[in-house]
Amino acid sequence: MAEYTSLEKIRLAKIEALRAAGIEPFPHRAERTHTSTQAIASFEKAEKEAGQAAPAEMKATLAGRLRAVRPMGKVTFAHIEDGDGRIQLFLRANDIGEDKLELFNRTFDLGDFIQAAGFIFRTRTGEVTLHVQDFRMLSKAVSPLPAAKDEATSDGQVIRHAALEDPELRARQRYADLAVNPEVRQVFRRRAAIIRALRQFLDERGFLEVETPILQPIYGGAAAKPFVTHHNQLKQDLYLRISFELYLKRLLVGNLERVYEMGRDFRNEGVSYKHNPEFTQLEFYWAYADYLQVMELTEQMVAYVAEKVLGTLRVTYQGHELDFTPPWRRLEMRQGLKETTGIDIAAHPTAESLFEALKKTGKMPDPRATRGKLIDFMLSEFLEPTLIQPTFLYNYPRDISPLAKSKPGDPLTVERFEAYVAGFELCNAFTELNDPLDQESRFLEMGRDYAAEDEEKHPMDDDYLRAMRYGMPPNGGFGMGVDRLAMLLTDKHSIRDVLLFPHLRETKEN
């Protein structure tokens, strides 16, 4: 049972009062002829056409949420906000009667959804306003919105004098955040536009969008701990997928040459400003292409999205001026590490030798790490933070890339790249391993490397190997965190700001 605050009790009493007066505070149907923006635009157009003469009377029925009320005796001004903007209402006792104005002033509150009909005019101070001839309640708000006061100037600007700012409340009650902070609605409109543009780009190039299982008997395709669930009737444990990779590549075996999927991945790991337990991933696989072709497609795709969504390839992100114009900088990992650490990884073919070299840098890596893990450590410790402008880092160590194809003549290195922007990883791609015998031995190797830590052990996927034995075309594969792209294109520091309902710890009330 809800516990009501004193403010809520007052509003509940108003609901009773409305019903007692024969007015339903939650009617079934509503009417509307214009949105606020449409009403203002068509009135201004009519004004322009009329020139010096007064424009013909323009009737309108509007609907929206009450965001400001200024009662002045026998006249009340109010603002309603709808999906695309705000408009002022003018209620006068002469037009609607003193009783109805009294009803409005006594029982209508900020946050209520209302409908108002009348004609559009301009007030003395010049604001386009609905002169209300009739109005009704559409939905009574029991709880006041957690909003401070806004100032609406006559030229349509809204000045925020205080706002809902508590990041926890904003994330837990995103509905309230959206209702009182219009710029949040813009972030999620832009996110939708990003996702739409990604689909368009891939669709136009002959990629087929597919859907593969989220509940998987064997998880794979990434090194992450999975969420475990259980099917009761089948008495079977299932994992929420940590990547789409192994299923999408099965489709290449089935002669689908270009496939992609955009959807949710789940990783049972730490939560941070760039990690959420569930996140949106885009993966595509492209038969007869290699990682260099994927690299080109990647920079084109991101540039396409930025152009579509923002109309520019130059983006301000957390104070950095980023330029997504292709071609992006290409930096071989070995070269990048040599420049930032002075260590040439090619001169250290074993973990022991690389560890000794790293000790001299003053940063201490995990002494049990494999060579690949040590290189990964060097990457995140020294190189990653320097990669602000979009950069392709390519040629990765083999032992942290069990699904990527080796570089010809270099058994320690695979054909893999990651794109870094603003110091964090945006995407990951490689020339996919399609030799079933090599793949099997890589799985076995991983099993050995991770044997100590059971949860991270990469399970052998026999069905995947069976598929590959039928023959998999050479191909390039790609994966990107869509939330991270959304962060870049909305200038948000935290992944929580681009997720409508980010994961938060349970509270006692819940």
Add this chain to the structure above:
RNA sequence: GGGCGCGUAGCUCAAUGGUAGAGCACUGGCCUUUUAAGCCAUUGGUUGAGAGUUCGAGCCUCUCCGCGCUCACCA
């Protein structure tokens, strides 16, 4: 998981260890073109939860809860 910080009215924020306050919102009154409308009068609190020190705790100590930053983890 570690370190640092934060949590006070519906919202935004004050308050030397000494009676918990302001603005907005709310409630009542005046006001027929206002723009955070204005003026007058009110109301509103288990200071995140619990324990301790003290004559006295929003403030000091401890435990717990939540959030933020950061480190670790993270193909």
